[in-house]
Amino acid sequence: MENRIYNFNPGPAMQPLEVLQEAQKEFLNFAGSGMSIIEISHRSKQYEQVHNQAKADIKELMGLGDDYEVLFCQGGASMQFTMLPQNFAVDGKVGNYVLSGSFASKAYDEAKLLGVGHVAASSKDVNFKHIPTQDEIKLSDNAAYLHLCYNNTIYGTEYHYIPETGDVPLIADMSSDMLSRPLDFSKFSLIYAGAQKNLGPAGVVVVVARKSFIENSPESVPTMLRYNTYLKKNSLYNTPPAFCIYMVGKVVAWIKEMGGLEAMAKRNAAKAKLVYDVIDNSDGFYTGHADKDSRSFMNVTFRLPSVELENKFAAEALEHGLGGVKGHRSVGGMRTSIYNAMPMEGCQALVDFMEKFRKENK
Structure with a gap:
């Protein structure tokens, strides 16, 4: 819309x-x-x-x-x-x-x-x-x-x-x-x-x-x-x-x-995998906060190499129509919340931006 x-x-x-x-x-x-x-x-x-x-x-x-x-x-x-x-x-x-x-x-x-x-x-x-x-x-x-x-x-x-x-x-x-x-x-x-x-x-x-x-x-x-x-x-x-x-x-x-909780689980797992795969395959540019066996399907938290890059990431993300990606002040970094209502298209737009940002700033 x-x-x-x-x-x-x-x-x-x-x-x-x-x-x-x-x-x-x-x-x-x-x-x-x-x-x-x-x-x-x-x-x-x-x-x-x-x-x-x-x-x-x-x-x-x-x-x-x-x-x-x-x-x-x-x-x-x-x-x-x-x-x-x-x-x-x-x-x-x-x-x-x-x-x-x-x-x-x-x-x-x-x-x-x-x-x-x-x-x-x-x-x-x-x-x-x-x-x-x-x-x-x-x-x-x-x-x-x-x-x-x-x-x-x-x-x-x-x-x-x-x-x-x-x-x-x-x-x-x-x-x-x-x-x-x-x-x-x-x-x-x-x-x-x-x-x-x-x-x-x-x-x-x-x-x-x-x-x-x-x-x-x-x-x-x-x-x-x-x-x-x-x-x-x-x-x-x-x-x-x-x-x-x-x-x-x-x-x-x-x-x-939408198909109930089974369908939600499948959809949420696929969305989370998209984002976590970008983090895990970034050669350390993105670093996840949570241990892999405790990762959330709802809130993906990660850091970038510097606070300056994190601030730049948040500002440019908004320019690309991706809002609210900044992490909590007690942890820093980024937090992308991908609750039930977030469509796959939103996660795809996020990972496309993450890849673009990494290539331009590594």
Whole structure:
């Protein structure tokens, strides 16, 4: 589409063009209501259909049954960092955390602030270049849960296995790889994801949890920080972020139309291979941050020979219609986020530019 760039930002991130066009088409008069989706009541039948269909499609894609519930929360994934220990690290138990990057560490910091955090494993000593292995994870005797950040946006690493935790509930922040590939989601007691990377716009967090795990939140926890508040009221205790949920529903319907998670995984692996192959075959001009066995399919991070070249790369990339390629300030270098919505054509345009830039600047 004219004047649109390929958006490699890590979040808010690129959305499927078909979804944006569909939302645009029905924005002024949603479902014959004579109102926009941002105007209709969250108690209306039109919105109820949107809300419940989004939930049903998410569970269908994840292969989960009636023992799981989908919640729509606010406060970003960062709000989940404090909700988790307040709801589950109780009665002498502590939250266990694998530190594999910035957001995994921030989640732990919230539990630590409450005095209920334990580091079960960490790759901080190697600048988060790899995902800790099963053997590295040491659960405490009083573990309330094990928390993972399944994809580390800043460092470009991703889990390629599901840790075994025995009877200890497994919790994952999947903000940046949610619904990007099939997994045995039933191994997780709770999964949460800020929508703005792979699911929709900023403003809503999708939580998918086993009902039995979230139905008994402590009454001492403030109402809006209790998971069972959302469970009991179908995430309608207060006015939900209706437009954001509507967009999430559009995106998950698009994923279904594209062939579901199996098709997404195949497509995402092919896109990532394109970019990683350029890095690996550049004779050291491009250097990947993550160890190869921990590489993310969603966020490709790499350095160039100098900061000056990195700044030049980012500026010229934008001139070529490739936006948001600059890495996080804590790591430097480049980061290209190739979430579900990024088409193969976008990755091809990126690698063509990378090859051109290398030849002109080596």
